[in-house]
Amino acid sequence: MAAKRVSGGSADIGAQYFTARNPSFISFLNHHAGEQRFGVWPGRFGYQNDDGEWEAFPDDSRYVGIPRMTAITRGLSSSLDVKSETRIQHLVRSGRGWTLQGSNGATYGPFDAIIVTAPPAQAQELLSNSELKMLADTLDESVRHIQPCWATAAHFAAPLEQPYEGMRCHDEVLYWVANNSSKPGREDQGQWWVLHANPEWSRRHQDAEPEKVTAEMVAAFQRVIGSENTPDEVVSHRWLYAKSSSTDNPGFHWFEDQCIGLAGDWLNGGRVEGAFESAKGLAEKILSR
Numbered sequence: 001m002a003a004k005r006v007s008g009g010s011a012d013i014g015a016q017y018f019t020a021r022n023p024s025f026i027s028f029l030n031h032h033a034g035e036q037r038f039g040v041w042p043g044r045f046g047y048q049n050d051d052g053e054w055e056a057f058p059d060d061s062r063y064v065g066i067p068r069m070t071a072i073t074r075g076l077s078s079s080l081d082v083k084s085e086t087r088i089q090h091l092v093r094s095g096r097g098w099t100l101q102g103s104n105g106a107t108y109g110p111f112d113a114i115i116v117t118a119p120p121a122q123a124q125e126l127l128s129n130s131e132l133k134m135l136a137d138t139l140d141e142s143v144r145h146i147q148p149c150w151a152t153a154a155h156f157a158a159p160l161e162q163p164y165e166g167m168r169c170h171d172e173v174l175y176w177v178a179n180n181s182s183k184p185g186r187e188d189q190g191q192w193w194v195l196h197a198n199p200e201w202s203r204r205h206q207d208a209e210p211e212k213v214t215a216e217m218v219a220a221f222q223r224v225i226g227s228e229n230t231p232d233e234v235v236s237h238r239w240l241y242a243k244s245s246s247t248d249n250p251g252f253h254w255f256e257d258q259c260i261g262l263a264g265d266w267l268n269g270g271r272v273e274g275a276f277e278s279a280k281g282l283a284e285k286i287l288s289r
Helices: 024-039 069-079 120-129 135-139 140-145 199-204 210-225 272-287
Strands: 003-006 008-013 039-041 045-048 055-056 063-065 088-093 098-103 107-111 114-116 146-156 164-167 174-179 192-195 232-246 254-257 260-262
Touching: 003 146, 003 232, 008 164, 008 192, 008 272, 024 039, 024 254, 024 272, 063 069, 063 254, 088 107, 088 192, 120 135, 120 140, 120 232, 135 140, 140 146, 146 199, 146 260, 174 210, 199 232, 210 232, 210 260
Parallel strands: 045 164, 114 260
Antiparallel strands: 003 008, 039 063, 045 055, 088 098, 098 107, 146 192, 146 232, 164 174, 174 192, 254 260
């Protein structure tokens, strides 16, 4: 749930929206983030079928952060003791608990248990660095399934007239495009559109120059929507660990002997709501001990 600062505001470059099929998810957000920090995105949504024709998505309530996706995470963390810009390199046994060692030389703890919510490749690196090889090896398959994604936010001075505000593309470059300015709480001049490349193209261009990636993605966007309009500002971001292609969804991992847990959307279907349910399941497991 990431946003990048752009001229006149911000653009959501990560998760574009979320659904809430679990009633407890909305209750959780209302209570811990604040009901003013998110709302329904009343946009029109469509997808491109195999023949290139556009069809409407089924009706569903799609929620976004207001005025940006990070409003929700800021709300959730406002009452917590969060150490930002702190990279933990090692987990060290401290009696029956754990002490954390940061790259800045500082130590944190001791703690009774550890919950790691990083993507599987980073979680595996942390466990390996902490001489927890058996735990790290359990993530081999999860690491193989993680897919990258190039994201580009493009600004157009004149609004683009399109039948949908959110579009899932059937294209060799793009997987998703959305009118970010159509989301509630945005007060943009002109329109910011967010473009997500598909996993295969993103992997092939994983190490390409951002300028080249941006140019190809904008050209693909013009092709998809049938417009020659050129953006006057672009911002790109490479997500190395964007989404999991795995169909194995255990929900979470809990290693009882070490009191270490893993949670994240990659363990539960890849959705924002999946991240909540993963964490909820792990918390209930720990609290039941």
